[in-house]
Amino acid sequence: MKLDIESGRITVAADDLAPLLDLTAAEFRDRMQSGRIATRSEVGEGEDAGRLRLTFQDDRWKVQLICAADGTVLQRLRVPVGRDPQPKPSGDQS
Secondary structure (H helix, E strand, C coil): CECEEECCEEECCHHHHHHHHCCCHHHHHHHHHHCCCEEEEEECCHHHCCEEEEEEECCCEEEEEEEECCCEEEEEEEEECCCCCCCCCCCCCC
């Protein structure tokens, strides 16, 4: 996966990012337009200079992409958020 970075504007293909959030490209576009996916971009400083960190989060997943200045994805992180995806058995006291 590679991002397109032009004049400070970052573009990522929905077809590339949607599966990381367990969505189709159409669902991803709809949720982005309706604001149900939060986004954040950060520019690296110090030893992280020349890198970007992009975060995409919906009600189930948080995805972070660490990218080189040319848009090459160097690292991907995907973690569940919100409710525990594995319900505890009934009667579990923990």
